[in-house]
Amino acid sequence: MDDTPSRGPGHRDDGARIDIVGLTKRFLTPKGEAFTAIRDVSLTVEPGQFCAIVGPTGCGKSTTLGQVSGLDKPSAGHVSVGGTRVDGITDGVSFMFQADSLFPWKTVLDNVKIGPVLKGMPRAQATVLARDWIRRVGLAGFEDRYPHQLSGGMRKRVAMAAALINNPRILLMDEPFGALDVQTKAIMQTELLALWEEYRPSVLFITHDLDEAVALADRVVIMTTSPGTVKDVFDIDLPRPRGDVQEIRHEARFLELQGQIWQSLRDEVTRAYARTADAA
Amino acid sequence: MTAVSLPGAAAASETSIQSAARASRRRRIAWVWIGRILLAVVVIGGWQLFTELGWVDPFFFGQPSGIWDSLVRLFTVGTAFGSIWENLWVTVQEALYGFALGTVVGVILGILLGTNRYLSAVFGPYIKVLNSIPRIVLGSIFIVAFGLGIFPKVLLAAVLVFFAVFFNAFQGVREVDQNLVSNVRVLGATPLQVARHVTIPSAMTWIIASLHTAFGFAIIGALVAEVLGAQKGIGLIISQAQGNFDPNTVFACMAIIAVFTLVAEYLITLLEHAVLKWRPPVRSEAQSI
Numbered sequence: 333m334d335d336t337p338s339r340g341p342g343h344r345d346d347g348a349r350i351d352i353v354g355l356t357k358r359f360l361t362p363k364g365e366a367f368t369a370i371r372d373v374s375l376t377v378e379p380g381q382f383c384a385i386v387g388p389t390g391c392g393k394s395t396t397l398g399q400v401s402g403l404d405k406p407s408a409g410h411v412s413v414g415g416t417r418v419d420g421i422t423d424g425v426s427f428m429f430q431a432d433s434l435f436p437w438k439t440v441l442d443n444v445k446i447g448p449v450l451k452g453m454p455r456a457q458a459t460v461l462a463r464d465w466i467r468r469v470g471l472a473g474f475e476d477r478y479p480h481q482l483s484g485g486m487r488k489r490v491a492m493a494a495a496l497i498n499n500p501r502i503l504l505m506d507e508p509f510g511a512l513d514v515q516t517k518a519i520m521q522t523e524l525l526a527l528w529e530e531y532r533p534s535v536l537f538i539t540h541d542l543d544e545a546v547a548l549a550d551r552v553v554i555m556t557t558s559p560g561t562v563k564d565v566f567d568i569d570l571p572r573p574r575g576d577v578q579e580i581r582h583e584a585r586f587l588e589l590q591g592q593i594w595q596s597l598r599d600e601v602t603r604a605y606a607r608t609a610d611a612a
Numbered sequence: 613m614t615a616v617s618l619p620g621a622a623a624a625s626e627t628s629i630q631s632a633a634r635a636s637r638r639r640r641i642a643w644v645w646i647g648r649i650l651l652a653v654v655v656i657g658g659w660q661l662f663t664e665l666g667w668v669d670p671f672f673f674g675q676p677s678g679i680w681d682s683l684v685r686l687f688t689v690g691t692a693f694g695s696i697w698e699n700l701w702v703t704v705q706e707a708l709y710g711f712a713l714g715t716v717v718g719v720i721l722g723i724l725l726g727t728n729r730y731l732s733a734v735f736g737p738y739i740k741v742l743n744s745i746p747r748i749v750l751g752s753i754f755i756v757a758f759g760l761g762i763f764p765k766v767l768l769a770a771v772l773v774f775f776a777v778f779f780n781a782f783q784g785v786r787e788v789d790q791n792l793v794s795n796v797r798v799l800g801a802t803p804l805q806v807a808r809h810v811t812i813p814s815a816m817t818w819i820i821a822s823l824h825t826a827f828g829f830a831i832i833g834a835l836v837a838e839v840l841g842a843q844k845g846i847g848l849i850i851s852q853a854q855g856n857f858d859p860n861t862v863f864a865c866m867a868i869i870a871v872f873t874l875v876a877e878y879l880i881t882l883l884e885h886a887v888l889k890w891r892p893p894v895r896s897e898a899q900s901i
Contacts, residue, residue, distance in 0.1 A: 401798050427798045433791045437813045437890040446809065450799045480892040498799065 347414035347424075348501040348534040350377040350400060354409030357395050369395045371559040372409070377551070379501075380532040384549035386542055386597060388604035392560030393538040397504045400536060401425050413502065426500040426533075430507040432487050434479040440466060440490050441475040447498040465493040469523070485516040489523070496527060503533040507540070521548060521577040529573050542597060546570075546590050547577045554596050557604040564596045674859035682860040683867065692852065693844050700868060703834050703846040706762055710769020711830035718774045718826075719819055722781025727811060732782075743775050748836055755841045765842070769833030773826045780822035784815030817891070820884045827876050831869060 355373040358366045370392035377383040385393050398404035399411050402422040411418040413425075426447070427433070434443050444465055448458040466475055469489040479487055488509065495503060508524075509517045525548060528535060539545050545552045546568055554564040568589055570580060580586050656676050663670040670678060686696045693699060725732040725739075750771055754764035792810050801809065838847020846865050853861035 398794075401794075403794050403797060421797060421800060423800070425798050427795050429791045429795070431789075431791050433789075433795045435792060435809070435813070437816075437888075439890075446796065447799050450796060450801045450805055450809075478890045480890075504798075 346379055348379040349412075349414055350502065350534055350536065351412040351415075352376070352396070352400070352409075353412070355396065355399055355406050355411060356408040357392070357399065357404065358407045368559040371561050373555075373560065373562055374409075375553055375562055375565065377534050377536060379534055381551060382528060382535045382537065382549045383551045383553060384537045384539060384545035385553045385555060386539060386545045386593075387555030387560065388557050388601045389540065390604065391555045391557050391600070393555060394506050395560070397427075397506055397536060397538060400502070401427060401504055422502070424498075424501040426495040426498060426503050428491055428495045428503070428505045428508040430510040432479060432491065434487055434490055434494070436479050439476050439478055440471060440482070443479070443490055444493045444497055447494060451498065461497060462493075465497045466490075468527075469493045484512055485520060488512065488516075488520050492520075492524065492527065496531060496533075499531060500533050503528075503535045505535065505537045507538055509544070510539070510541075517544075518578045522575070524548070525574055525577065542590060542594060543581060546586060546593065547574070547580050552593055554593065554600065556600050557607065563600065564593075566593050566596075670859075671857065672859060674863050678860035679863045679867070682858070682864040686849075686861070686864055686868075691849050693848060696849075696868070699844050699846055699849060700872070702762065702842075702844045703831075703838065703869070704872060706765040706834035706837070706845070707769055707827075707830040709762075709766040710833055711773050711827055713766065714770035714773025714830065715777050715823065715826060717770070718777030719781045722778045722819075723785050723807070723811060723815060726782045726785025726815070727807070739778070743779075747771050747775070748833075751833070751837045751840045755837065760841050760843050765834045765837035765845070768837040769830040772829035772833040776826040776829055777819065777822050780818040781815055784818030785811055787818070788814045816887055820880075820887060823880050823883075824877065827880060828873065831873055835869070 352373055352375050356371050357369045359369055361367050373392075373396055375383070385396065387393055395404070399406050400413070400418065400422065402411075402418045402420050402425075413422050435446070438446070441459065441462055445455075445458045445462040448461055449455065453461070463472075463475065466472060469492055471486060471489055471493070474482065474486065479490070482490065491508070509520050512520060521544065535549075537545070537549060542552075547570075549568055552566045552568060553562055554566070555561065556563045566589065570583070570585060570589070574580055659668075659673075660676045662668040663673065663675040690696060691699060725735055748768075751764070751768040754767045758764040758767070788811055792814070793806060796806055796809055834845070835847040835850070838845040839851040842848040846869060850862050850865045853859075853865070
C-alpha cells in the first residue's frame with residue numbers, strides 16, 4: 333500500500349505539519365458591519381499529507397488558506413506550521429489559484445524562475461533549475477512563450493512548475509483546476525499527484541468538486557456554510573500511488589467513500605443554495 | 613480548411629483561394645488610399661477654392677497656398693526671432709523636458725498613491741481639486757515668477773503632463789491582479805520586489821497608453837506658455853502672427869508642430885511595442901487608426 337514514494341529533496345518531517353486551532357476570521361463589510369467568514373475552524377494536516385477542503389461556495393475555504401499562508405491575520409485562534417505560530421508570511425509555502433496567477437508580461441521561463449529569484453538565487457542557477465522544471469511538466473521548447481500564447485492546460489503546468497520549483501513544504505491550492513475542461517482537468521490532476529508523490533509537500537487543496545477531492549486526497553474536510561466551520565473529516569484509504577485519476581473514479585471503494593461524503597456535503601449545499609435563493 | 617476532397621483538386625483550389633484572398637486584400641488597401649487622397653484633395657482643394665472664389669475671406673481664415681508660401685518663408689528667410697530651426701528647437705526642448713518631468717513625477721506619485729491606501733485617502737481630494745482648476749492659467753503665474761526663459765514653459769508642460777500620467781499610473785496600480793501580489797508575497801517578496809515584478813509591469817500598460825495623450829499636452833503647455841510670454845519659440849511666432857493678422861503663418865506653425873508630434877507619436881508607439889510585447893496581439897479599432 334505505502335511503497336515509500338521516491339522521496340526527492342523534499343523529504344518531509346514535522347516542519348510541514350499544519351495545525352489550525354480555533355481559527356476565526358471576521359471582515360469589515362463596506363457598511364462597517366462585522367462579517368464572520370469562518371468560525372472556530374480546527375484541523376490538522378500531517379506532514380506530507382494531501383488534505384482537501386470541500387464546501388459550498390462562500391464557506392470561507394479561501395479565507396482559511398489565506399490564514400495558513402500568513403497573508404491574512406486571524407481574528408481569533410491561530411495557525412501553526414511545523415509547530416511555529418504563523419505571524420507574517422509563512423516560509424516555504426507556495427500558492428496556486430484558480431485564476432492564472434502567471435505574470436502575463438513574463439515568459440514561461442521567467443514565470444517559473446520567479447520563485448528562486450525572489451529567494452535570491454543567482455540568475456544563471458535559477459535559469460537552469462527553471463528549465464529543468466519546465467521539462468518536468470512537459471513544456472520543454474515553450475520557455476520563450478508568453479502566457480497568452482499557451483492553452484489553459486499549459487498555463488496550469490507553468491503554474492505548477494512555478495509553485496513547486498522552490499520545493500515548498502506546504503502547497504496551498506485554491507481550486508487550481510476549477511476553470512479547466514473535464515479532460516484537461518483529469519490530466520492535470522494525474523500530473524499533480526505524480527509530482528506530489530515525488531516531493532511530498534503537505535497540501536491544502538480547496539475544491540467544490542467532491543470527486544476531485546476523493547480522488548486526490550488522503551483526508552477530506554467538509555465545511556459548512558457561512559460562517560464556515562469544519563463539519564466532518566473523512567480519511568480516504570485508497571491506495572497510493574493512485575495513478576490515473578480517471579480510473580480511480582470507477583473503483584468500488586472510491587464510490588463508497590464518495591457516497592458517504594456526499595451525504596454529509598449535501599445538507600450544506602442545500603442550505604447554502606436555499607440561502608442564496610432567499611437573498612435573491 | 614480541413615479538406616476531405618481529392619488531394620490534387622484540393623491543392624489547386626487552395627492556391628487559387630490564396631491568390632484570390634491576396635488580390636482582394638490588395639484591392640482593399642488600394643481603395644483605402646484612394647479614399648484618403650480624395651479626402652485630402654477635397655478638404656484642402658475646397659479650402660483653396662472657396663478662398664479663391666471669395667466665399668471665405670482668406671484674410672481671416674488663411675489659404676492653403678498662402679500657408680505654403682509662409683512655410684517656405686519661415687524656412688528660407690526665417691523669423692523676426694532667428695531661424696525657424698532655432699525657434700523650433702526651443703519649443704521642442706520645452707516640450708521634451710516638460711514631458712519627461714511630468715511623466716517621471718506622475719508615474720512615481722501614481723504608483724506611490726496607488727499602492728498606499730492611506731496616502732491616497734489623504735492626498736486624493738487635493739489632487740481632484742488641483743485637477744479641476746484650469747491649469748493652463750498657471751502659465752501666467754509661472755511666467756511672472758520665473759521670467760521669459762525656458763523654465764516656466766517646461767513647468768507648464770510638466771503640470772499638464774503630470775495629471776494625464778498620474779491618473780493612469782494610479783489606476784494601473786489599482787487594477788493589479790491581487791492574486792499575483794499574493795503569489796509573490798507568499799514566495800517571500802519584499803515590497804520593493806512586489807513593485808518591481810508585479811505593480812510596475814502591470815501598471816505599464818496604463819502608463820504607456822497615457823503617454824500618447826500626455827505628449828500632446830506637453831506640446832500644448834509649451835506653446836501656450838510661449839504665447840503668454842517668451843523670447844523665442846513657435847508659440848511666440850504664432851502670437852506675433854496673430855498680432856499681424858497673418859493666419860497663414862499660424863497655420864504654418866501648426867503644420868510644423870504637427871509633423872514633430874507625429875514623429876514623437878511614432879517613437880512612443882515603438883516604445884509601446886517594445887515594452888508591451890507580451891500582450892496578446894488584439895488590436896482594437898481605435899489603435900488601428
